[in-house]
Amino acid sequence: MKLYRKKRIELVVESACAKAIIDMIDAAGAKGYTVVQDVAGKGNRGIRDAMHLTGLFRNTLIIVVAAEDIALRIVERSQTLLENYAGIVTLSDVEVVRDEHF
């Protein structure tokens, strides 16, 4: 079984800007992403709790697996989009089997 190296990007963003982030991910060339809605958390703008706040303050967790060049583009562009929002963006190494899907 051959494995291919890709990058995994994990973004935790205010749900209010999740749509803009996802549109950017699409435009950057990623073939797919996973979205976990209504996560809670404490970030650089204070506590965000899925239980007690309105949609505006909920966080969304987005996972993208992509080739390195696309991944770096997503990380870079996310910084502009998140300038006025709370957001955590991390990049890490993963391996996949189906090279052509990413």
Add this chain to the structure above:
Amino acid sequence: MKLYRKKRIELVVESACAKAIIDMIDAAGAKGYTVVQDVAGKGNRGIRDAMHLTGLFRNTLIIVVAAEDIALRIVERSQTLLENYAGIVTLSDVEVVRDEHF
């Protein structure tokens, strides 16, 4: 504190085949897994949205931490199970404290 190297497998699969994937994970020898139900996403079969589609089209995120041999077995077997389904499977390195739990 001693840390042990294990593999983390992240699978995002159509919820319709999540049960078959979990049964396979058990049979492959993993001692545990975590399941996040009703995630949304866009994969190699188009957009899947937790808000608008029925259970049949929702995705499920499954995380497994296991020794390398078990992890590779899970990745390999997942390919057969996912042949007719959308699915993303990634493998990465993690460290754990409790060696005996994996």
Add this chain to the structure above:
Amino acid sequence: MKLYRKKRIELVVESACAKAIIDMIDAAGAKGYTVVQDVAGKGNRGIRDAMHLTGLFRNTLIIVVAAEDIALRIVERSQTLLENYAGIVTLSDVEVVRDEHF
């Protein structure tokens, strides 16, 4: 774009002890964390299913990104807190853009 190396800690714990774990994460010096409530799973204490069990037996997934010293402190302290609970704690390498947020 400069990237900085940090550690990502992923904890899957019984929801009954999630509050204690989060308080510990705060006390350990982490600037943020993400919480995914009501995840299901099978761990070293048997099957935990978000569908069928009460709040006491549900699991919570917590993600922390932090500098290495803080991350190791969190992993170490989690072992004491989880002594009587089911829990999976993994540590892995990630890169971030905003060094000052972690």
